[in-house]
Amino acid sequence: MYPATSDTRNQAAMNFTLAVYAAPHASQSAATALRFAQALLRQGHQLYRVFFYCDGVHNGSSLATPPQDETDLLPAWQSLQAEHGLDLVVCIAAAQRRGVLSEAEAKRLERPAANLAPGFELAGLGQLADAVAHSDRLVTFGS
Amino acid sequence: MGKRSLALCRQAPYGNALAREGLEAVLAASALEQAPDLLFSGDGVFQLLPGQEPDGIGQKNLQRNLQALPIFDIERAYVCEHSLSQRGLSLDDLATGGPALHPVSDIGKLISSYDTVLSF
Amino acid sequence: MSLHIVSKSPFSSTALADCLTSFIEGDALVLIEDGVYALSGALKSQPVVGPVYCLAADAQARGLTIPAAVEAIDDDRWASLCTEHNPIVSWFR
Numbered sequence: 001m002y003p004a005t006s007d008t009r010n011q012a013a014m015n016f017t018l019a020v021y022a023a024p025h026a027s028q029s030a031a032t033a034l035r036f037a038q039a040l041l042r043q044g045h046q047l048y049r050v051f052f053y054c055d056g057v058h059n060g061s062s063l064a065t066p067p068q069d070e071t072d073l074l075p076a077w078q079s080l081q082a083e084h085g086l087d088l089v090v091c092i093a094a095a096q097r098r099g100v101l102s103e104a105e106a107k108r109l110e111r112p113a114a115n116l117a118p119g120f121e122l123a124g125l126g127q128l129a130d131a132v133a134h135s136d137r138l139v140t141f142g143s
Numbered sequence: 144m145g146k147r148s149l150a151l152c153r154q155a156p157y158g159n160a161l162a163r164e165g166l167e168a169v170l171a172a173s174a175l176e177q178a179p180d181l182l183f184s185g186d187g188v189f190q191l192l193p194g195q196e197p198d199g200i201g202q203k204n205l206q207r208n209l210q211a212l213p214i215f216d217i218e219r220a221y222v223c224e225h226s227l228s229q230r231g232l233s234l235d236d237l238a239t240g241g242p243a244l245h246p247v248s249d250i251g252k253l254i255s256s257y258d259t260v261l262s263f
Numbered sequence: 264m265s266l267h268i269v270s271k272s273p274f275s276s277t278a279l280a281d282c283l284t285s286f287i288e289g290d291a292l293v294l295i296e297d298g299v300y301a302l303s304g305a306l307k308s309q310p311v312v313g314p315v316y317c318l319a320a321d322a323q324a325r326g327l328t329i330p331a332a333v334e335a336i337d338d339d340r341w342a343s344l345c346t347e348h349n350p351i352v353s354w355f356r
Contacts, residue, residue, distance in 0.1 A: 014346050016345070019261070021161070027296075028270075028296045028297075029270065029296065029355070032270075032295060032296060035338050036338060036341065036342065038338070039338035039339050039341065039342040040342050042339065043339060043342055043343070045342070045346070053164065053168070054160060054161060054164050093167065094164060124171065125167065125168050125171030125172070126171055126172075126174075126175050128168055128171070128172070128261075129168075129171060129172035129175050129177040130175070130177075132146070132148050132172070132177065132179075132259050132261070133146060133177055135259075136346075136349075137259075137345055137346070137349065137351055138259045138260075138261065138350075138351065139268075139345060139351050139353065140260075140261065140262045140351075140353040140355075141353070142262060142270060142353050142354075142355025142356060143161070143355065143356070149350070151352065153281065153354075153356070154356065159356075161356070184281065184285075185277060185281050225284055226281075249287075250284070250285040251265070251284075251285040251286055251287035251290070252287060254265055254285055254350065254352060255264055255265050255287060255289075255290070255350070257350050258349060258350060259350055260265075260350040260351065260352045262352060262353045262354070262355070
């Protein structure tokens, strides 16, 4: 018998997808999602995808410059991505509305700048449906 | 896949973007033949009121998204009875021009029958 | 059975009330972010028919004490709860 503990490494690893609807610095939700992602990976679970939707697309902007004494979520997401090969997907339709564009999108839509941060990719809403189909668990971080 | 998913729609239309973006996610999943079931509860039942004319506030009519659902084989949607009565509404007050509406009294039991719940 | 996650104060949102109307035996409730303000009394007026957990960091951040009937948890325990329950239902707004 295993002792009662919050460590679940004894349990079977699961595949999670996180849906993040909230912009950083607007509410606590995006920061909570990041901490939850870190906890999952710490416990040996897999993150199939993090899908940034609604105002959550702002998490993928490289242009935010928060004051130095405030937590910057972007480098934390990027280092998780680099370390674990995370699939950080920003919904392209929600991103276009809110002005989060890749180089290719900026060129195609004739906008003056691109701001999608390295480590993130733009993709369609089908990636959320795909994640639902392929994950053991979906956790939504609302706005 | 055999996995069952539910879209839980709790937002009124127009006041915030989540009602629209929720239905857009449902339509996208449906186009890929992974249509979730739909449950309207809380202020989400206001999405189902007929006679919406949002031209005057510069918005697109959200009911067009509802009306598109049968094209993707979403023929029915669940509605929380408790949410309706809280708001002084009955099923007869609602019309979508889209999926048929089924009242549900025990939404906890309904929710627990799914593998995944998408909250909108 | 379902794991319900509530992230808004019961005094500003119907998130908790809506969650509790769909809460059935075997379900569990996790209070996070402003959802922890339910600790100050909202849960007494509407008792929950299952275990209630609260993110300790969120309660501590807000100067709240977690009553004995509610289990204080960290992020790791929250992640474990998500593996033990299905589906996971987020109630926000």
